[in-house]
Amino acid sequence: MPTKTFEFQVEARQLLHMMIHSIYSNKDVFLRELISNASDALDKLRIEALRDDTLNADVSDLHIAIEADTDARTLTIRDNGVGMSHDDVVQLIGTIAKSGTAEFLQQMKQAENTAAAEGLIGQFGVGFYSSFMVADEVTLLTRRAGETTGTRWASTGEGTYTLETVDEAPQGTSVILRLKPEDTEDKVFDYTDPAKIREIVKRYSDFITWPIRLATRAPAAAEPPEQENDEAGERPEPETLNSRKALWARSRDEVSDEEYHELYKHISHDWADPLEIIQMRAEGTFEYQALLFLPSHPPRDIFSQDNKRGVQLYVKRVLIMEDCEALVPEYLRFVKGVVDAADLSLNVSREILQQDRQIQLMHRRLAKKVLSTIREMKANRPENYASFWREFGRVVKEGLLSDFDNRDTILGISSFATTHDAERPTGLQEYIERMKEGQQHIFYMTGESRSAIERSPHMEVFRDKGLEVLLLTDPVDEVWVGSVPEYQGRELRSIAKGEPELGTEEDTEEAKADREQQREEYAALLTWMTERLGEDVKDVRLSSRLTVSPACVVSDTGDVTPALQNLYRAMGQDIPAGKRILELNAGHSLVEGLRRAHAERPSDPALPGTAELLYGMALLAEGSQINDPARFTQLLAERLERTL
Numbered sequence: 001m002p003t004k005t006f007e008f009q010v011e012a013r014q015l016l017h018m019m020i021h022s023i024y025s026n027k028d029v030f031l032r033e034l035i036s037n038a039s040d041a042l043d044k045l046r047i048e049a050l051r052d053d054t055l056n057a058d059v060s061d062l063h064i065a066i067e068a069d070t071d072a073r074t075l076t077i078r079d080n081g082v083g084m085s086h087d088d089v090v091q092l093i094g095t096i097a098k099s100g101t102a103e104f105l106q107q108m109k110q111a112e113n114t115a116a117a118e119g120l121i122g123q124f125g126v127g128f129y130s131s132f133m134v135a136d137e138v139t140l141l142t143r144r145a146g147e148t149t150g151t152r153w154a155s156t157g158e159g160t161y162t163l164e165t166v167d168e169a170p171q172g173t174s175v176i177l178r179l180k181p182e183d184t185e186d187k188v189f190d191y192t193d194p195a196k197i198r199e200i201v202k203r204y205s206d207f208i209t210w211p212i213r214l215a216t217r218a219p220a221a222a223e224p225p226e227q228e229n230d231e232a233g234e235r236p237e238p239e240t241l242n243s244r245k246a247l248w249a250r251s252r253d254e255v256s257d258e259e260y261h262e263l264y265k266h267i268s269h270d271w272a273d274p275l276e277i278i279q280m281r282a283e284g285t286f287e288y289q290a291l292l293f294l295p296s297h298p299p300r301d302i303f304s305q306d307n308k309r310g311v312q313l314y315v316k317r318v319l320i321m322e323d324c325e326a327l328v329p330e331y332l333r334f335v336k337g338v339v340d341a342a343d344l345s346l347n348v349s350r351e352i353l354q355q356d357r358q359i360q361l362m363h364r365r366l367a368k369k370v371l372s373t374i375r376e377m378k379a380n381r382p383e384n385y386a387s388f389w390r391e392f393g394r395v396v397k398e399g400l401l402s403d404f405d406n407r408d409t410i411l412g413i414s415s416f417a418t419t420h421d422a423e424r425p426t427g428l429q430e431y432i433e434r435m436k437e438g439q440q441h442i443f444y445m446t447g448e449s450r451s452a453i454e455r456s457p458h459m460e461v462f463r464d465k466g467l468e469v470l471l472l473t474d475p476v477d478e479v480w481v482g483s484v485p486e487y488q489g490r491e492l493r494s495i496a497k498g499e500p501e502l503g504t505e506e507d508t509e510e511a512k513a514d515r516e517q518q519r520e521e522y523a524a525l526l527t528w529m530t531e532r533l534g535e536d537v538k539d540v541r542l543s544s545r546l547t548v549s550p551a552c553v554v555s556d557t558g559d560v561t562p563a564l565q566n567l568y569r570a571m572g573q574d575i576p577a578g579k580r581i582l583e584l585n586a587g588h589s590l591v592e593g594l595r596r597a598h599a600e601r602p603s604d605p606a607l608p609g610t611a612e613l614l615y616g617m618a619l620l621a622e623g624s625q626i627n628d629p630a631r632f633t634q635l636l637a638e639r640l641e642r643t644l
């Protein structure tokens with residue numbers, strides 16, 4: 001078969017260039033990555049064989065073999081797993097299908113130092129390509145289980161790769177590395193040295209469930225007696241390097257954090273350590289063990305539709321499903337880990353799992369356990385919690401819309417930006433503890449950013465009276481906050497909806513009388529304005545929330561806010577634009593002037609324009625758009641002219 005040469009896709013070339021010029025200081029991890037890929041391929045084959053008994057594949061001795069040749073300076077990592085078809089190789093190895101590659105490369109270029117670059121690569125993961133950190137040529141020979149021909153791929157990592165169809169290829173994948181010369185200064189060690197290989201496997205891959213066997217030329221220890229007469233005296237029995245112990249079945253004090261971290265990295269394809277380790281065990285009629293991890297940062301596709309979520313499902317130490325979404329709710333989709341159940345059928349399907357009562361029970365218990373871990377982290381490891389919430393808070397809050405059983409717990413572990421402290425978000429409990437005397441409600445406002453909310457006229461009276469307001473700026477906040485009525489008996493109240501009800505008004509007889517008098521004075525103006533602006537607003541009334549601005553617009557208590565309307569429209573739902581309420585500040589001289597002018601000259605032709613301007617200004621002040629900017633500008637220009 002002819003060998004054909006191909007060019008790497010631009011992003012792949014750039015990524016390889018980075019690898020070759022070794023931005024990552026710990027080069028040993030290439031072996032972890034290759035073993036991890038091999039182990040995944042073995043898992044996939046076993047799962048396929050379970051589901052398809054016509055698959056023509058050998059599953060009798062699934063394992064990973066490492067062969068080191070000191071003289072030739074080659075290192076081979078071989079598995080007899082699922083392998084890749086010709087198309088798979090082109091797609092998976094020649095190109096980089098990951099979303100966000102271009103953006104990642106851009107960030108990489110801008111990374112200021114090695115630590116920053118390593119942090120970035122940790123978020124991205126480059127798996128197979130990391131072999132170019134230690135090899136100046138990489139050959140991959142692979143045959144998909146069930147197919148007859150194989151594919152050889154080879155590259156020096158410099159722009160091109162070759163592809164060739166081969167008739168003789170064992171099932172699975174071999175990756176053959178022609179190693180770069182040893183250079184301890186650059187942390188490229190002698191990777192043909194059995195001691196080095198043992199050390200790396202022990203360190204990073206000990207838990208891998210498949211045997212990792214090392215075949216070396218020189219036997220490591222005295223040969224066992226039955227081998228003495230073996231004619232291939234130089235080819236000793238391969239040595240299994242990993243203990244293959246299931247970490248979730250061992251007690252916490254037997255396992256080091258580093259071992260847990262390596263299992264996490266293997267499962268999640270993350271290069272960074274996890275933030276939290278969660279272990280649980282259920283005994284009784286339905287037994288299972290779970291080892292879950294909270295990552296330290298979200299995967300790039302956490303908000304994408306095809307984000308792979310879920311944990312690995314094992315049945316008595318045998319992996320039967322990679323991303324079992326039936327076990328964790330969607331709002332905890334970042335949780336990674338393993339659940340090992342004792343009594344499930346090995347070839348249970350996703351559909352059956354979704355309906356299985358035991359699985360639903362596990363789902364509930366796992367969700368509760370994760371939430372209680374976050375609560376415990378909030379109480380005892382505030383720094384970890386703060387970092388967790390920064391990274392995942394937006395996702396967790398989705399649970400307020402879907403998990404009614406755990407709503408209070410989710411509210412309890414949530415944090416929100418607040419006017420109380422610009423630097424530190426607050427929990428609801430802390431908010432309640434700080435509430436002013438007489439204050440009944442938890443006040444919040446939604447908006448695009450902290451600064452937009454802070455500038456909004458709705459904040460004025462709250463700022464004046466020192467009442468704390470939560471600043472909700474995540475898109476999901478718009479949605480949940482409308483459906484969560486209260487926390488610990490305290491109503492959640494938007495400061496941009498309905499009447500503020502501050503609870504701190506001095507309700508003296510005098511104040512009441514003042515307000516009554518004001519209402520009477522303004523009655524005619526308000527009726528007239530409601531009529532004039534009737535196409536845009538449903539009511540014009542006096543405000544108790546304004547202290548500086550002349551006017552603002554608010555929504556009625558039960559109304560869908562404009563931001564939420566936009567959100568629904570973005571999702572393709574047709575939502576009619578509802579009318580809002582215009583509030584006037586009776587203490588503002590412009591409003592007072594308008595009242596006087598209306599009382600004295602009700603048919604003055606300039607009055608309607610002023611009313612329109614007031615409404616337009618209220619919209620602009622909260623960051624909304626005005627219906628007819630040209631008309632607004634014209635009215636404004638006319639009035640400015642008169643001042644000159």
Ligand SMILES: Nc1ncnc2c1ncn2[C@@H]1O[C@H](COP(=O)(O)OP(=O)(O)OP(=O)(O)O)[C@@H](O)[C@H]1O
Binds near residue numbers: 037124172
């Ligand atoms: N030994 C192997 N056997 C079968 N398929 C493999 C093997 N090695 C790699 N692949 C395929 O190539 C793909 C790309 O591998 P690569 O290591 O670059 O990335 P990854 O493992 O998907 O993710 P990460 O970059 O996080 O490690 C894998 O997802 C897998 O489908």
